[in-house]
Amino acid sequence: MRGGREIAAVTEASFRLGPGECLALVGESGCGKSVLASALLGLLPGNARTEGSALLGDLDLLAADERTLARTVRGRRVGLVPQSPAAHLTPVRTVRSQLEETVRELTGVRGRVLRTAAEAAAERAAFPAGHLDRYPHQLSGGLAQRAATALALVGDAPLLLADEPTTGLDRDLVDRTVDELRRHADAGRALLMITHDLAAAQRIADRVAVMYAGRIVEVADATAFFGAPGPRHPYARGLLDALPERAFTPIPGMPPELGDLPEGCAFAARCPRAAAGCRAVPDLADGVACHHPHPAAEEASRA
Numbered sequence: 001m002r003g004g005r006e007i008a009a010v011t012e013a014s015f016r017l018g019p020g021e022c023l024a025l026v027g028e029s030g031c032g033k034s035v036l037a038s039a040l041l042g043l044l045p046g047n048a049r050t051e052g053s054a055l056l057g058d059l060d061l062l063a064a065d066e067r068t069l070a071r072t073v074r075g076r077r078v079g080l081v082p083q084s085p086a087a088h089l090t091p092v093r094t095v096r097s098q099l100e101e102t103v104r105e106l107t108g109v110r111g112r113v114l115r116t117a118a119e120a121a122a123e124r125a126a127f128p129a130g131h132l133d134r135y136p137h138q139l140s141g142g143l144a145q146r147a148a149t150a151l152a153l154v155g156d157a158p159l160l161l162a163d164e165p166t167t168g169l170d171r172d173l174v175d176r177t178v179d180e181l182r183r184h185a186d187a188g189r190a191l192l193m194i195t196h197d198l199a200a201a202q203r204i205a206d207r208v209a210v211m212y213a214g215r216i217v218e219v220a221d222a223t224a225f226f227g228a229p230g231p232r233h234p235y236a237r238g239l240l241d242a243l244p245e246r247a248f249t250p251i252p253g254m255p256p257e258l259g260d261l262p263e264g265c266a267f268a269a270r271c272p273r274a275a276a277g278c279r280a281v282p283d284l285a286d287g288v289a290c291h292h293p294h295p296a297a298e299e300a301s302r303a
Contacts, residue, residue, distance in 0.1 A: 005259070007258050007259045008214055009214055010035050012284075013032075013036055013215070013216050015209055015216065015219060017159070017190045019158070019189060020188050020189070020190070021185060021190055021206045022181070022193060023190075023191070023192050023205065023206065023208070023209055026195060026198060026201060026210055026239065027210055027211035031211045031212055031213060031255065032211055036194075037080070037163050040161065041061070041078060041161070042061070042066060056073075056078065056159060059073070061073065061078075075155050075157065077159065078160075078161060079156075079157035080160075080163070081152040081162040083163040083167075085145050086136055086141070086144040088148060089136040089144060094132065095127070095133075095139070095147050096132035096133055099132070099147075099150060100114050100115065100117075102121075102155075103118050103154055106155035119132065121154050122147075124180060125180065126146055126177065127146040127150050128143075131143060141167065142170075142173065144168075145165070145166075145168050149162075149180075153184065156189065157189070159192070160191050160192070161194070162191065162192070162194065162195075165178070165181065165193065166178065166200050175203065178204045179203075179204070182203075185204075185206075191204075193205065198226075198239065198240065202222065205222040206222055207221055210233060212235050212255070212266060213255060213266035213267070214261075216284060217267070217288070218231060218235075218236045218288045218289070219284075219287045219288075220232070220236075220288075226240070230294070232287070232293040232296060233289070233290045233293060234267065234273050234290065234292075235267045239251070251270055253269060263279060264279040264281055265279075265280075265291065274292075275291070275292060278291050
């Protein structure tokens with residue numbers, strides 16, 4: 001940043017994602033979720049720096065050069081549903097033109113069947129055929145979202161990164177979209193879904209990772225997370241309790257700025273379980289980074 005200042009947008013993120021699995025990454029806006037996805041595809045701004053590794057098979061995505069990412073990774077090995085779909089669509093070409101090009105490049109389909117294949121790709125993401133000949137500026141936010149999803153699904157990439165794929169969609173379309181994403185995983189591919197929509201995450205996720213202030217603070221089985229015994233980290237529990245269909249109780253306070261993080265646990269100032277030991281940053285151990293987590297399933301059953 002200006003003046004030589006550095007901001008750690010994502011710190012010590014570590015997780016595994018296997019074929020046939022969906023991992024939902026959740027957390028408040030600004031916590032680093034989209035930065036993590038951008039890092040995996042080499043889409044960070046020029047002043048960003050990454051350390052560590054992100055292995056897709058034998059390829060380290062963080063170490064790969066732009067030529068490798070552009071020619072063999074993006075769209076082919078890793079698909080992306082971007083957070084701002086309108087900004088990723090080419091403004092001077094129709095949706096049909098962009099879909100046909102993507103189908104041609106990623107599947108090899110050509111000739112007269114290309115038009116039919118592009119329409120089938122649109123249908124997969126519930127994009128209406130009657131809007132295919134429109135330009136991006138003629139689309140609503142929801143239609144742009146569906147167009148971006150259709151483009152991301154074309155290559156059936158082994159890994160799909162879906163960054164807020166349900167933005168601007170009504171509930172029926174949300175369910176249809178996440179079910180299509182689930183089918184992508186059920187076919188033996190991996191899905192990392194970044195979302196604020198906890199209902200959508202509950203519908204399709206196998207596991208849930210919760211991020212707060214640039215760190216992953218909990219990784220849990222989705223059934224246990226959304227059911228019993230529930231999240232172990234107080235922040236993760238607060239996210240669920242804030243839902244209207246649950247306690248409808250907001251988490252007090254505001255998340256800290258990534259450029260001005262407090263010492264120790266970043267959630268301590270908002271946490272009802274905070275104590276003196278929270279002045280130290282907790283390590284992620286047994287799926288939770290907290291000095292005073294809620295009991296695990298086996299502890300809860302004994303209690």
